[in-house]
Amino acid sequence: MTTSEESYTPPSLRPNSFSRRTGWSNRPNELSRALARRGGAPPLDLTATNPTEAGLAYDGDRIRAALSSGAALRYRPEPFGLPAARAAVSASLAAQGRAVPPERIALTASTSEAYGFLFKLMGDPGDAAAIPAPSYPLFDYLAELEGLSLARYRLVHEGDWRLDRDSFDEALSQPGVRAAIAIQPNNPTGSVLGEDELDFIAGRCRERGVALVSDEVFWEYPLESTARWKSAASVADCLSFTLGGLSKLAGLPQLKLAWIAVAGPDGLVDEALGRLELVADSYLSVASPVQEALPEILALAPAFQARLRERLSLNLAAAGRAFAPPSPVSLLRPQGGWSLVVRVPRLAGRESGEAWALALLERDDLLVQPGYFYDFEGEAYLVLSLLTPPELFAEGVRRLAARAAD
Ligand SMILES: Cc1ncc(COP(=O)(O)O)c(C=O)c1O
Structure with missing residues (x-):
């Protein structure tokens, strides 16, 4: 029992009331x-x-005009986002040969949030996700915030970047791995998986019942011919989630809009969408004005x-x-x-x-x-x-x- 104001410590400030997952240095x-x-x-x-x-240079006038349309004042809560916005994402993906129908696209506030949704969808605390190394450092935080750990597989540079297939197999055989993440082009290596490498990863994912998450936020910035690039959206035999967003695609990270495109065997896709909808419905995090503006912003990109x-x-x-x-x-x-x-x-x-x-x-x-x-x-x-x-x-x-x- 506290007897004086000075000795009272509010419960939220007691050291032992913080989670282990936020105990970073x-x-x-x-x-x-x-x-x-x-x-x-x-x-x-x-x-x-x-x-x-x-x-x-940005086309500031048209971006501002798109964001201030009358419809931006209306709120229509939709877990996966407004139909017109999802259709615009679908068309933009299709223009690059990454066909995914609007019903299989879910909007999120950022790719980082998309990872959070997917980790919740696939993993329970204590499970793990396989990620490439090198890759960008936010993953440690994104995974740990969901109670997941990371199993790293290696990309090696021998004249060109290639997937170390043995290390991928090793990562996937770690206990509790629920998802394999591929990033193409990767940050910071700029490497893209060869078609045979993506097929190898997808094959292993199918065998092990693990989902493939393909982060394609830099897809629009090739520094070579894209003839041999293959998106996870074109992989038919395993459940896959392809990520993209305005942050890189239109250079507009402040608008906070990204997406998850779901592909793979129909039954698995349906199950994933049903569950993901509940996750998205719990947050409803994408602002309406940016959804209303999305078709125009994608046209300007x-x-x-x-x-x-x-x-x-x-x-x-x-x-x-x-x-x-x-x-x-x-x-x-x-x-x-x-x-x-x-x-x-x-x-x-x-x-x-x-x-x-x-x-x-x-x-x-x-x-x-x-x-x-x-x-x-x-x-x-x-x-x-x-x-x-x-x-x-x-x-x-x-x-x-x-x-x-x-
Ligand atoms: C490969 C990759 N994916 C995702 C992100 C995060 O993007 P967003 O702004 O959509 O969260 C970054 C940020 O630099 C990144 O490098």
Whole structure:
């Protein structure tokens, strides 16, 4: 029994009332600490991935007009989203040969939320999901928030990126794996699974009764011919969920709209949709104005994508020139996406990617990400954002090449 106001601790502040799943360390990493310590002008930043702050042109008038239509004031709660919005997503997917009917499309507020929905749909606390390594670091949080753990399979670079099939089998045989995630193009490797690799993954998923989740948020940004790309939406023999969203497709992460396209054997698809509908109905998280605006926003997206693709190609070409032989920096050519991985000479002592990132910040006023943020193994890797304005990117890779040649 509490006797005075001073000694009273509200229940929500007692340490033992927090969940284990939110017990992450929030200690900043060395690079963040080095950034916080420095004063003066910000460094030349090759890590920025926010498209709305990358100096890209948007058709602002038409986007604003679409968002302020009269219908935006009406609320029609629909677990999977408004029919016209789902039809627009279906048409946009079909335009790229990824045919999924509107009834099999569910809108979510973001791809991250889509992962949350799918982890709830397929896993119970204690279960697991297989994910590629390297890949982007949010997965640890998204999975743990649902009580799931991760089983990693490896992508290996031998001239090109390829799936390590043994490690995929190993990951899938971990206890409790309920889903296998593929990301194409992957962030940050920019790798896309070959058709035979996706078929291999789908075959294993079918054999083991595991669902395939294919994150295709960067699909519209190829850096090579897409002739051999295969979407999970075209895989018939296992239950699959293909993810996409406005954040990358239209460079509009602030609009908070993404989708899950469900494909596979009819019975499984129906069961999945029935269950997913209950999950989505519990949140009803996608705002009406953006759903009303979606057909127009999707119609505007190809022009934005063309502008951004041009930038990505320009930056990739600049990196190719800066790191041409005999540069000790080598470029791990991406097949698509917004990022570029480079291999740099190993430094003695601590994690080499981090040592490189710290040295570049301190000596060259250049900010890059070390590969270990993305689960790279072994040698020293750095990750650069191809979204960077071209003049800045060219200067950044020039500084990196000069430091490496030093
Ligand atoms: C591969 C991949 N999927 C999903 C996301 C998250 O997208 P959203 O903004 O839709 O949550 C990211 C974010 O960078 C990503 O890199």
